[in-house]
Amino acid sequence: MIKVQNLTKKYGNIVAIDNISFQVNKGEILGFLGPNGAGKTTTMRMITGYMPASEGRVEVSGFDIADDPIAAKNEIGYLPENPPLYDDMKVTDFLDFVAGIKGVQEGRAAKIEDSMNKCGISDVKGRLIGNLSKGYRQRIGIAQAILNDPSVLVLDEPTIGLDPKQIIEIRELIKQLGSERTIILSTHILPEVMMTCSKVVIINKGRIVLETTLGELNEKLDGDNEIHLKLEKYSSDIKAKLSALQSVQNVNDLGSGEFIIKSRQRNNIGDEIARVVIDNNWGLKEIRPKLNTLEDVFLNVISSELKQ
Amino acid sequence: MSYFVSPIAYIVLLVFTVLSGVFFFIYLEGFAQVQFDTRAQLFQQSFSLTEFVLQPYFGTISVLLLLIIPMLTMRLLSEEKKQHTSELLFTSPITVINIVLGKYLAALALFILMLLFSSIFVIVLYLKGNPDPGVILSGFMGLFLIGASFLAVGLFASSLSQNQIVSAVISFGLLLLFWIIGASSDAETSVVGYLSIINHLDNFIKGVVEVKDLVYYISFIFIGLFLTHIVLDSQRWR
Numbered sequence: 255m256i257k258v259q260n261l262t263k264k265y266g267n268i269v270a271i272d273n274i275s276f277q278v279n280k281g282e283i284l285g286f287l288g289p290n291g292a293g294k295t296t297t298m299r300m301i302t303g304y305m306p307a308s309e310g311r312v313e314v315s316g317f318d319i320a321d322d323p324i325a326a327k328n329e330i331g332y333l334p335e336n337p338p339l340y341d342d343m344k345v346t347d348f349l350d351f352v353a354g355i356k357g358v359q360e361g362r363a364a365k366i367e368d369s370m371n372k373c374g375i376s377d378v379k380g381r382l383i384g385n386l387s388k389g390y391r392q393r394i395g396i397a398q399a400i401l402n403d404p405s406v407l408v409l410d411e412p413t414i415g416l417d418p419k420q421i422i423e424i425r426e427l428i429k430q431l432g433s434e435r436t437i438i439l440s441t442h443i444l445p446e447v448m449m450t451c452s453k454v455v456i457i458n459k460g461r462i463v464l465e466t467t468l469g470e471l472n473e474k475l476d477g478d479n480e481i482h483l484k485l486e487k488y489s490s491d492i493k494a495k496l497s498a499l500q501s502v503q504n505v506n507d508l509g510s511g512e513f514i515i516k517s518r519q520r521n522n523i524g525d526e527i528a529r530v531v532i533d534n535n536w537g538l539k540e541i542r543p544k545l546n547t548l549e550d551v552f553l554n555v556i557s558s559e560l561k562q
Numbered sequence: 563m564s565y566f567v568s569p570i571a572y573i574v575l576l577v578f579t580v581l582s583g584v585f586f587f588i589y590l591e592g593f594a595q596v597q598f599d600t601r602a603q604l605f606q607q608s609f610s611l612t613e614f615v616l617q618p619y620f621g622t623i624s625v626l627l628l629l630i631i632p633m634l635t636m637r638l639l640s641e642e643k644k645q646h647t648s649e650l651l652f653t654s655p656i657t658v659i660n661i662v663l664g665k666y667l668a669a670l671a672l673f674i675l676m677l678l679f680s681s682i683f684v685i686v687l688y689l690k691g692n693p694d695p696g697v698i699l700s701g702f703m704g705l706f707l708i709g710a711s712f713l714a715v716g717l718f719a720s721s722l723s724q725n726q727i728v729s730a731v732i733s734f735g736l737l738l739l740f741w742i743i744g745a746s747s748d749a750e751t752s753v754v755g756y757l758s759i760i761n762h763l764d765n766f767i768k769g770v771v772e773v774k775d776l777v778y779y780i781s782f783i784f785i786g787l788f789l790t791h792i793v794l795d796s797q798r799w800r
Contacts, residue, residue: 302653327655338650342569355654375642398650 255281256301256406256436261310262298262461270296272460273310278453280405283432285451286440287552293460294440295335301438302332315405315436333412334422337395341384342385345375345394348383349401349469356402362373365401372427373397374420380486388415400431407431409439413446425450444549456555464555474551479519480544481527486537495534501526514544570637571672575679578630582680583620589615590687608610611693616684620701620767623680624760627709628737634672635716636730638665643724646693647788652798662717662791669713677706704766707779712737714786720791 263271271293274494278284288294301303302310303319303326312319319327323478340348350368358365370376373393378386383394392415396447399407412428413421413466428437428450437539441447447454457463466474488511501523506514517523524541531538580750593614601762667679684698698757720726737759744758755761759782762775 290624299649304649304652307564322653324657330653332649332653334646334649334653336646336649338645338647340645340647352650352654355656357655462644 255313255315256438257311257313257320258286258297258301259311259313260313261297261300262303263293263300263310264308270460271300271307274339274460274462275310276455276462276465278436278437278438281433281521282453283437284453284455285447286438286455287447288440289556292457294457295410296460297457298332298334298410298438298440302330302408303327304332304334313525328402329405331399331402331407333399333407333409333456335394337412338398339383339391339394342380343383345370345379345383345386348394349397352398352401354546355498358402361531367402367485369397372400374423389417389420390488392416393420393424394404396427396457405435407435407437407439409437409443413441413443426536444533444552456552458556464551466535471551479515479517479522481515481524482540482542482544483513483515483531485513485531486539486541487511487535492534492536495530496527499523501525511539571635574630574672575676578626578676579679579682581626581660582623583683585614585626586619586683590755607688611687611691612697615687616697616701617767619684620705620763624700624708624763627705627712628741629733630676631673631709631712631716632719632733632737635669635713635720635733636726638669638749639719639790640724640726640729644670658791658794662787666713666717666787669708669717671712673709674706675711677702694769695769700766700769700771703762703771704775706774707766708759708763709761711762711779711782711786712782713738718786718790718793721790721797757760757792766794 259275261271262273271544273296276284276367286294286297295307301314301319303312303323304322312326314326315329317329319326325351327505340351343351346366349369353362353366360425367376370379373396375390375393375397378390383391386394396409397414399409399532407428409428410542413424416424425446427440431437432450437555439450447469448452448471452468454464454466455462493505493507493513496502496513501515501518503518515523515527522543524543528538528541531541580633593611596614642651652658655665673702684693684702687693688698715736716733717728719736720729722732723729740757740759741756742758755775756778761794762778765772765775
């Protein structure tokens with residue numbers, strides 16, 4: 255469990271993190287979103303005890319990071335923005351070193367082996383870290399974080415630099431780990447949040463602008479019952495005919511045969527529109543519900559924040 | 563912590579051992595020449611190995627350490643910040659004291675190895691000749707203490723900068739400063755003279771072990787490590 259209360263970070267007069275509070279329970283994966291410079295990394299650094307907070311408290315599995323740092327840090331596995339690796343060590347030597355400073359005594363070799371297998375780096379275990387590619391380095395960083403089987407994982411952009419197959423593997427791994435742990439992950443890839451997280455916090459300029467569960471988020475994404483229509487033929491009277499339909503509120507002509515049709519009520523008007531299209535032989539190419547993407551929600555939240 | 567997996571350790575060891583060996587044989591050759599110089603024999607002076615080989619050898623090693631140790635310590639902490647591994651260290655369940663001591667002891671281990679290698683020549687001399695064993699022991703003790711003090715200064719310097727070269731320059735500058743303040747005229751008695759890092763070595767090389775010299779080196783090491791601790795701890799607040 256991670257409990258963040260009124261966390262604030264000031265650099266001189268600049269307030270980098272402004273009084274944020276949230277809680278992540280066991281078994282939850284929190285997606286931490288925000289534009290560059292929003293304060294994601296700073297927040298994670300304060301949670302992991304790398305940086306002290308100016309004000310506020312962070313509690314990790316019941317231990318206060320400021321009052322009881324050693325006990326709290328024992329519970330945390332942390333993958334920083336840049337994986338912390340010693341380039342002149344071999345992979346196994348490095349993980350052995352990490353096991354040492356994390357105080358792993360029992361079954362050390364087995365734990366190292368296990369985390370290498372989980373992250374798919376067993377095939378490079380005898381190689382120098384400095385000679386490995388970004389994808390491997392990133393996965394060594396993850397292996398390092400999960401090595402001592404921590405109850406809390408803090409992952410700063412875990413899938414960056416990985417190829418599509420590895421991304422899927424790592425997401426699976428995170429989901430799997432999340433079932434009995436508490437995980438915070440920050441990311442720029444919005445679909446990643448949909449796929450892995452159960453909770454979302456969006457921050458901008460050091461403040462929380464949206465805190466929601468995945469279910470609520472899905473409702474927002476369901477959009478306003480709009481239909482995207484693409485036709486082969488294009489004439490000016492199409493818009494007029496579509497608008498004449500009873501259940502249609504308005505039609506937005508995007509040009510070259512593409513239309514966005516908004517329904518009056520929150521119900522599916524696909525049948526009705528398709529019938530009109532077919533009756534008139536407009537050459538149907540595509541009809542689909544227009545969903546809000548997470549990008550839309552994200553931009554909405556952030557731009558409404560700007561207006562205030 | 564990672565000294566012995568990196569090639570740097572082995573290169574430093576090799577260069578140090580070769581250089582100290584060369585100096586050793588230069589002194590030995592000089593001794594041999596004086597020994598068989600007939601004019602010198604006329605004065606019926608006794609020439610001891612201790613005076614002509616060992617003592618200058620110890621002095622030379624202390625100079626070598628002045629040059630080599632900044633290179634050994636420069637990356638101890640500078641690299642941590644650059645490679646982002648400081649994030650790993652500071653978020654691990656260890657204290658800043660653990661980090662400082664871990665770094666220091668790793669460097670100290672390599673330095674002890676260097677001293678052991680350079681003692682090979684002296685051991686050969688001891689087996690074949692008649693140098694004073696007391697001077698050998700006190701000399702190496704002095705070298706150990708002065709080297710350990712250099713390491714503490716170097717560690718402190720490397721905590722100050724993210725750039726290895728800057729760290730090396732800072733530690734070399736500090737060491738040289740502590741070295742030359744002993745050169746003032748009344749060095750024997752003044753406070754400045756007591757501060758000089760090299761004045762305290764002289765006694766050890768002569769075979770004299772005094773409490774004031776021990777206290778000096780031990781407090782020197784302690785202050786170096788303490789300052790490093792302060793720097794590391796305060797950096798987290800920035």
